[in-house]
Amino acid sequence: MEGPTLITGASGFIGAAVARALIGRGHQVRALLRPSANPANLEGLPVEIVRGDLSDPASLARAVSGCRYVLHLAADYRLWVPDPEAMFRVNVAGTEALMEAALAAKVERVVHCSSVAALGLTKDGTPADEDTPLDPADLIGPYKRSKFEAEARVRALVAKGLPAVIVNPSTPVGPRDVKPTPTGQMVLDVARGRMPGYMETGLNVVHVEDVAEGHLLAFERGRIGERYILGGDNLMLGDFFAMIARAAGRSSPRFRVSEGMMWPLAVVSEGIARVFGITPLVTRDHLRMARKKMFFSSAKAVAELGYNPRPAEYAVRDALAWFAETGRLALPKLSAPQRAA
Numbered sequence: 509m510e511g512p513t514l515i516t517g518a519s520g521f522i523g524a525a526v527a528r529a530l531i532g533r534g535h536q537v538r539a540l541l542r543p544s545a546n547p548a549n550l551e552g553l554p555v556e557i558v559r560g561d562l563s564d565p566a567s568l569a570r571a572v573s574g575c576r577y578v579l580h581l582a583a584d585y586r587l588w589v590p591d592p593e594a595m596f597r598v599n600v601a602g603t604e605a606l607m608e609a610a611l612a613a614k615v616e617r618v619v620h621c622s623s624v625a626a627l628g629l630t631k632d633g634t635p636a637d638e639d640t641p642l643d644p645a646d647l648i649g650p651y652k653r654s655k656f657e658a659e660a661r662v663r664a665l666v667a668k669g670l671p672a673v674i675v676n677p678s679t680p681v682g683p684r685d686v687k688p689t690p691t692g693q694m695v696l697d698v699a700r701g702r703m704p705g706y707m708e709t710g711l712n713v714v715h716v717e718d719v720a721e722g723h724l725l726a727f728e729r730g731r732i733g734e735r736y737i738l739g740g741d742n743l744m745l746g747d748f749f750a751m752i753a754r755a756a757g758r759s760s761p762r763f764r765v766s767e768g769m770m771w772p773l774a775v776v777s778e779g780i781a782r783v784f785g786i787t788p789l790v791t792r793d794h795l796r797m798a799r800k801k802m803f804f805s806s807a808k809a810v811a812e813l814g815y816n817p818r819p820a821e822y823a824v825r826d827a828l829a830w831f832a833e834t835g836r837l838a839l840p841k842l843s844a845p846q847r848a849a
Contacts (some may be wrong), residue, residue, distance in 0.1 A: 512538040512556060514575040516606065517582030521685045521692070522621065522677065524549035525720035526579060531555075533724060540571040540582070549684055562602025568609045578610045579723060581621040583658075585651065587690055588791045590782055592650035599654035604661040611670045618672035619727045624712065624737060624804050626656040627676055633710065635742060635805040638676070638735045646800065659735070666733045673730035675723055678739035678804055681823040682716035683830035695827050698749050699756035699837055705763030706745055707770055710801025713748060714740030715823035718816075725813035736813060741820040742803040748820070755824050756839055 513530055517523035518539035530537050531553060538556040541547060547557055560567025562582060572578060584598040603620070610618050628642035647653045659674060666672050685692035697703045722738035730736060743751070746764065753760035770790060777789045809815035831837035 511574055511576030512536040513577040513579065514538045514540060514571055515579045515581060516540045516562070516571075517580070517621075518555065519545045519547050519549045520581065521687070521689055522680055522716060522719055522723075523581040524684050525682070525716045526581060526723045527553060527555060529717075529720040529724050530579070535577075538571065538575060540568075542582075546686075549686055562598050562606060565605045565609065568606050569612070572606070572609045572613045572615065575613065575615055577617045577619075577727065578606070578615050579619045579621070579727065580606055581723075583621070583655070585689065586787075587649060587651060588778070588787060589650055590785075592654075595650050596654050596657070599651075600657045600661060603658040604665070607662055607665045607670055607672065610672075611665060611668065616671060617727060618670060619723055619730070620659070620662045620672050620674050621723065622659045622662075622674050622676045622735065623652075623655045624676045624678045624739065624802065625652040626659045627737070627804070629800050629802065633801040633803060635712075635803040637805045638737060638808055663733065671732050673726045673732060674735040675726045675730075675809075676735055676737045677719045677722070678712035678714050678737065678802070680714055680716040680719045681820070682826045685716070685827060685830070692827065694749075695752055695824065696831060696837060698752040698761060699758060699828055699831070699839070701758050703749060703761045705765050706749060706761050707765050709745050709799075710742060710803050711745060711748065712739040712742050712802060712804045713820040713823060714738065715818050715820075715826065717826075718818055718823075722809060722813065722815050722817075725809070725815055729813050731812070734812075736809040736815070737804050737806050738809055738815065738817075739804045739806040740817040740823065742801075743820060744801075751821060752824050752828070755821070756828055756837075 513535040518527045519541050540558055540560050542561050543559050558571050560571050584595045589595050628640035629646050630636050647656055662672055679691050719738050726736050750760040778791055832839045
């Protein structure tokens with residue numbers, strides 16, 4: 509295989525899993541990391557690390573130079589930001605600059621990691637797919653809007669010859685969630701018995717390593733310009749929390765709250781966050797997003813790519829095991845997932 513494969517965001521949760529999958533396929537991997545990024549997730553891997561930033565087009569051109577393929581996973585993933593424009597500079601302008609660099613360098617293949625956040629949702633809560641019409645009102649918060657706009661920029665460059673395939677992961681769970689992600693933090697909170705209540709909604713949960721495999725399948729078999737949902741199991745949040753609690757040997761959160769009960773807390777949390785520069789416990793956007801079930805179908809990826817995700821129980825168990833192994837979680841016990849009969 510001639511020329512390295514560039515991956516952005518390789519020190520992150522999904523990115524590190526994709527880097528491992530690329531190495532397993534025999535790729536020579538070059539990882540673009542921000543100057544401040546911690547490369548701990550890549551420790552021990554045969555990876556060439558180059559420093560650069562999505563806000564610095566010159567560094568992107570240097571990173572892409574000589575590469576045969578590009579997988580773009582770097583993004584500012586936060587559900588609340590005090591300055592949305594900073595997120596747009598990374599997720600939208602940075603993505604466009606990287607894609608332009610890849611086009612100029614004549615790379616043979618690009619995989620752009622978007623998100624199900626950029627997709628439409630059904631009115632009745634049934635699983636959405638890649639062609640579900642998008643209601644602009646569903647693009648709640650700067651993260652969703654930025655991922656939607658970034659994907660639009662990629663599509664525009666595909667029309668100019670960029671050989672890009674788009675993947676839309678749902679909610680990944682699993683090992684090496686070092687930050688952790690917002691979902692990883694929820695997993696930890698439930699496993700620690702620190703989640704007394706919740707507001708019911710629906711989400712799609714997938715093992716992070718299955719998402720990584722989906723990236724490579726899209727790279728190998730995906731059609732240029734197409735998007736593929738990389739999801740797993742559609743679960744109500746209460747059922748997801750019960751799954752975590754069962755695996756961790758804890759009691760499941762039982763106190764269910766309404767949006768009306770949470771709205772004053774969200775307003776206060778946002779105000780405190782702005783004053784002290786911390787992440788709010790809950791935001792108004794969180795509550796708006798919870799009104800709709802984020803259920804998705806991966807049927808297209810299954811049919812066209814051979815995508816085959818494991819049940820969500822395996823993602824939960826592997827996440828808990830990693831949190832415990834790294835000292836982030838003390839587990840009274842860890843139960844094995846139950847295979848369906």
